[in-house]
Amino acid sequence: MLSLYLYTSMAFWTVAYLLVCALPAAVCLLLPVSRSRTAFRHLILWYGNIIVRIAVWPWIRVTYDSTAPSDESDVGIYVFNHRSASDPFLIAVLGLPMLQLVNGWPMRLPLFGFFARRCGYIDTTKNNYEESRAKIAAALMVHAPVASFPEGTRSGSRNLNQFRSGIFKIAMELRAPIHPCCIIGNEYIPDRRFRFKAGRIRVRRMPAIAAEEAAAFGNAYLLKQHVKTLIQAEITKLEEP
Amino acid sequence: MLPEDIIAAVNAVFVEQFEIDPADLQPEKEIFRDLGLDSLDIVDMMVGLQRTFGISLRQNEELRQIVTLGDLHAFFLKLVEENPDLAAKLQKK
Numbered sequence: 362m363l364s365l366y367l368y369t370s371m372a373f374w375t376v377a378y379l380l381v382c383a384l385p386a387a388v389c390l391l392l393p394v395s396r397s398r399t400a401f402r403h404l405i406l407w408y409g410n411i412i413v414r415i416a417v418w419p420w421i422r423v424t425y426d427s428t429a430p431s432d433e434s435d436v437g438i439y440v441f442n443h444r445s446a447s448d449p450f451l452i453a454v455l456g457l458p459m460l461q462l463v464n465g466w467p468m469r470l471p472l473f474g475f476f477a478r479r480c481g482y483i484d485t486t487k488n489n490y491e492e493s494r495a496k497i498a499a500a501l502m503v504h505a506p507v508a509s510f511p512e513g514t515r516s517g518s519r520n521l522n523q524f525r526s527g528i529f530k531i532a533m534e535l536r537a538p539i540h541p542c543c544i545i546g547n548e549y550i551p552d553r554r555f556r557f558k559a560g561r562i563r564v565r566r567m568p569a570i571a572a573e574e575a576a577a578f579g580n581a582y583l584l585k586q587h588v589k590t591l592i593q594a595e596i597t598k599l600e601e602p
Numbered sequence: 603m604l605p606e607d608i609i610a611a612v613n614a615v616f617v618e619q620f621e622i623d624p625a626d627l628q629p630e631k632e633i634f635r636d637l638g639l640d641s642l643d644i645v646d647m648m649v650g651l652q653r654t655f656g657i658s659l660r661q662n663e664e665l666r667q668i669v670t671l672g673d674l675h676a677f678f679l680k681l682v683e684e685n686p687d688l689a690a691k692l693q694k695k
Contacts, residue, residue, distance in 0.1 A: 582649060
């Protein structure tokens with residue numbers, strides 16, 4: 362019953378949002394490509410916040426906090442753990458118009474795929490390594506934050522799966538700061554069969570790893586292990602009873 | 603060194619680096635489409651293969667033609683055949 366209610370609520374708010382932003386979206390399509398993508402990412406950011414803060418409330422409550430210094434730059438590559446299909450929506454609570462790295466299937470979703478393409482999301486199954494890196498570099502040049510889920514796929518549990526090294530190699534090559542973030546409480550929101558449970562989700566942004574600090578690790582493997590350790594430690598702290 | 607050992611060594615990289623079920627590592631599977639890897643995963647795949655076989659694959663243009671796991675097996679079978687010292691290194695591991 363809860364799943365039915367929540368899907369209905371999300372559908373309602375999605376339609377309402379589409380009606381409200383139809384005209385702005387049409388205007389965005391007329392802008393130059395780079396500005397259009399930035400504008401669409403803002404539209405997606407607001408949509409994400411409507412879904413996670415209004416459409417699913419009060420059965421699902423999302424709180425966000427940051428342990429990063431308040432004057433820390435927002436530019437860089439954000440790295441999230443990945444428990445559930447709700448993660449790409451939840452990152453909206455950071456309040457940043459992120460460019461997401463996706464692994465193919467989100468780009469093919471009806472409606473969402475359209476917006477993902479308009480936002481300039483990077484499909485890592487269609488772009489080779491050099492192309493993905495070039496697109497990330499272009500985004501960082503215009504101060505667009507980049508969001509990545511280095512586990513590659515949803516864990517569907519509290520486990521933190523192995524991180525893939527690719528995004529860390531790119532971060533080192535581009536000398537981009539890495540912002541570790543963690544999302545907890547949503548392992549069954551929704552579960553792997555897209556059924557919802559009520560619950561509380563927490564999203565936390567942690568202090569960034571500056572480019573110089575990342576470079577000191579020498580290779581992407583060691584850097585990714587370090588970031589994974591940081592995220593795991595934060596998750597453990599947040600999940601302490 | 604038997605061809606099966608070389609194939610097992612290649613497959614072990616996919617199991618260790620990407621936690622892929624060994625039963626899914628069939629030669630006809632496409633690395634990107636069927637095994638679920640993306641372009642960023644190439645980093646881990648290359649690192650794993652380089653470590654396993656003790657060679658640098660960085661400038662190897664033949665790797666760009668590889669589509670299926672079977673293509674990758676064939677690449678390393680040929681590589682080991684042409685470089686007998688590689689087989690010796692693998693046997694030591």
